[in-house]
Amino acid sequence: MCGIVCYVGQRDAVPILIEGLARLEYRGYDSAGVTIQNGAGVVTRKLRGRVQGLRDLLAEQPVAGTSGIAHTRWATHGAPTTVNAHPHHDCTDTIAVVHNGIIENADVLKAELERRGHRFRTETDTETIAHLIEEAKAPTLEQRVAIALGQVEGTYGLAVISSGEPGKIVVARKGSPVLLGVGDGEYFVASDAAAVLEHTRQVVYLDDGDIAVLSPDGYFIIDGESRAQARTVTSLDWNLEAIELGGYAHFMLKEIHEQPETVRATLRGRLLFDTGSARLQGLNLTAGDVAAIRRIVILGCGTSWHAGLVGRHVLESLARIPVDVEYASEYRYRDPLVEPGTLVVAISQSGETADTLEAMRRARAAGCRIVGLVNVVGSTIAREADGGIYLHAGPEIGVASTKAFTSQIVALVLLGLFLGRQRPDGLTEAEGRALVEELTRLPQAVARALELEPQLQDLARRYAGHHHALYLGRGVSFPVALEGALKLKEISYVHAEGYPAAEMKHGPIALIDAEMPVVFVAPKDHVYSKVLSNMQEVRARGGRIIAITTEGAGELGTLVDHQLSVPATASLLSPVVTVVPLQLLAYHIAVLRECDVDRPRNLAKSVTVE
Ligand code: AGP
Numbered sequence: 254m255c256g257i258v259c260y261v262g263q264r265d266a267v268p269i270l271i272e273g274l275a276r277l278e279y280r281g282y283d284s285a286g287v288t289i290q291n292g293a294g295v296v297t298r299k300l301r302g303r304v305q306g307l308r309d310l311l312a313e314q315p316v317a318g319t320s321g322i323a324h325t326r327w328a329t330h331g332a333p334t335t336v337n338a339h340p341h342h343d344c345t346d347t348i349a350v351v352h353n354g355i356i357e358n359a360d361v362l363k364a365e366l367e368r369r370g371h372r373f374r375t376e377t378d379t380e381t382i383a384h385l386i387e388e389a390k391a392p393t394l395e396q397r398v399a400i401a402l403g404q405v406e407g408t409y410g411l412a413v414i415s416s417g418e419p420g421k422i423v424v425a426r427k428g429s430p431v432l433l434g435v436g437d438g439e440y441f442v443a444s445d446a447a448a449v450l451e452h453t454r455q456v457v458y459l460d461d462g463d464i465a466v467l468s469p470d471g472y473f474i475i476d477g478e479s480r481a482q483a484r485t486v487t488s489l490d491w492n493l494e495a496i497e498l499g500g501y502a503h504f505m506l507k508e509i510h511e512q513p514e515t516v517r518a519t520l521r522g523r524l525l526f527d528t529g530s531a532r533l534q535g536l537n538l539t540a541g542d543v544a545a546i547r548r549i550v551i552l553g554c555g556t557s558w559h560a561g562l563v564g565r566h567v568l569e570s571l572a573r574i575p576v577d578v579e580y581a582s583e584y585r586y587r588d589p590l591v592e593p594g595t596l597v598v599a600i601s602q603s604g605e606t607a608d609t610l611e612a613m614r615r616a617r618a619a620g621c622r623i624v625g626l627v628n629v630v631g632s633t634i635a636r637e638a639d640g641g642i643y644l645h646a647g648p649e650i651g652v653a654s655t656k657a658f659t660s661q662i663v664a665l666v667l668l669g670l671f672l673g674r675q676r677p678d679g680l681t682e683a684e685g686r687a688l689v690e691e692l693t694r695l696p697q698a699v700a701r702a703l704e705l706e707p708q709l710q711d712l713a714r715r716y717a718g719h720h721h722a723l724y725l726g727r728g729v730s731f732p733v734a735l736e737g738a739l740k741l742k743e744i745s746y747v748h749a750e751g752y753p754a755a756e757m758k759h760g761p762i763a764l765i766d767a768e769m770p771v772v773f774v775a776p777k778d779h780v781y782s783k784v785l786s787n788m789q790e791v792r793a794r795g796g797r798i799i800a801i802t803t804e805g806a807g808e809l810g811t812l813v814d815h816q817l818s819v820p821a822t823a824s825l826l827s828p829v830v831t832v833v834p835l836q837l838l839a840y841h842i843a844v845l846r847e848c849d850v851d852r853p854r855n856l857a858k859s860v861t862v863e
Pocket residue numbers: 554555556557600601602603604605606609652653654655743857858859860
């Protein structure tokens with residue numbers, strides 16, 4: 254899940270490519286590189302590490318030209334070294350390639366190419382493509398690229414330039430996202446829109462199998478047989494501020510504080526007060542489709558899977574439809590038994606996660622109807638689903654997902670409302686109206702939960718030195734416990750686990766001692782009294798307890814070490830509020846541990862390889 258950026262036009266390409274890479278650095282930050290095309294042919298500068306390092310290298314060893322390709326890497330094949338940094342070249346150094354994806358038959362191709370005399374300089378799968386293009390005999394670069402890709406198995410979003418055809422960039426897509434940015438006499442290529450937004454809002458999303466050819470005069474798109482392909486120009490609705498820090502120290506903190514507004518944005522125009530229901534036009538589900546649903550299968554990875562677990566409670570409670578929640582990576586390789594009338598909900602912030610995309614394609618092949626719950630407009634999952642719900646949470650730049658999680662839950666509640674109000678055993682109008690009322694108060698409740706930040710900074714100071722933590726919850730709060738643990742793990746590198754609170758007695762309670770902070774997610778709901786018993790069990794073993802409760806739950810006194818109360822809401826909505834203190838706790842612990850909050854080690858924002 255690397256980031257690629259390209260430019261061809263009249264302006265100096267270097268600053269455009271470097272700023273574009275900086276905007277895509279959340280996709281991978283193991284190494285960075287650029288190849289510029291100019292009178293001297295193709296000139297490359299690359300190194301291990303951050304885009305800032307590349308900026309410094311180019312200041313020392315400047316190169317200029319009006320077209321070029323660039324890359325920021327998340328290493329899959331070959332260690333994160335300067336040699337393995339992209340762009341990669343053929344034997345003659347006249348062809349340069351940047352690539353996002355995995356070439357699965359690279360070893361076989363490499364062995365054959367070496368047998369034919371090619372010299373490989375890196376451990377990467379990508380270098381194979383450069384040599385295949387070098388081998389290919391055809392009059393144009395795009396035809397040579399098509400011949401090369403005809404031999405490749407795997408996924409790619411890639412760009413190629415050659416000193417033999419100055420001013421031309423050839424781009425291809427299969428499995429990894431690629432879009433074109435259409436400017437005035439200049440054209441851009443990027444893995445996602447953040448890299449082109451400051452130059453143009455007109456973008457073209459490539460489909461699998463597309464090959465695009467860009468030059469200062471324009472672009473055209475063909476398939477592997479050189480047949481012309483027509484693709485729509487879409488206008489982006491983001492503004493530049495959305496991808497700026499806006500005075501915050503980190504994008505993660507900005508996005509945590511954006512949640513009152515992003516929850517409001519997910520709700521905007523979708524609540525029907527008079528009928529106590531939801532308007533979700535993008536779903537493309539008729540009343541007949543709704544009546545025919547026998548089962549819902551939710552697919553997702555990471556935080557999106559956690560939202561799916563909350564979604565099970567929501568959809569089973571509001572729509573009375575049985576729900577399964579599946580790790581997409583497991584579902585795609587399992588031979589699932591799919592019954593007729595199964596609706597699949599694919600949850601993905603980026604809309605590009607390979608496991609979720611492939612699991613969705615597998616479910617479709619089994620005859621399921623697909624609904625996408627996605628944040629990134631125009632992403633692959635959004636475009637391939639039969640219908641969907643956009644979160645409208647704006648770009649999420651911080652690698653650790655925060656505002657997307659709360660908006661995913663709100664979208665699932667809207668879906669539950671939409672289905673529940675149409676099902677005979679679903680929600681009554683009065684119940685629907687009550688839930689709509691609660692939803693309108695949710696942004697304010699989230700805003701008040703954010704006011705706990707100073708207390709969470711104190712807690713962070715107290716626990717930043719600990720190496721382990723447990724997060725516990727019951728019912729809808731169990732997925733929140735999982736999410737709290739994931740946030741702490743992924744940005745502060747503290748080992749943390751989430752568990753259903755009652756599961757403690759079956760093993761994990763052995764971990765409890767005075768050094769083990771235990772975070773309880775304990776809104777005052779129908780299982781609250783049971784959670785209090787679980788607190789007693791932990792207390793009895795000397796565990797340190799941080800309790801996230803809701804207003805009106807009463808003081809827990811000496812049962813806990815720390816109690817923080819968030820505003821009370823309907824229990825199905827409580828995860829949207831109770832997760833906020835957990836996001837802030839993880840954030841402030843990571844800052845105190847001097848971790849790179851927005852670029853946590855070994856991670857990337859969207860996982861486009863399996
Ligand atoms: C969450 O903080 C992580 N970034 C990761 O677990 C993420 O949720 C997962 O990769 C799924 O991403 P998606 O929602 O874009 O599909």
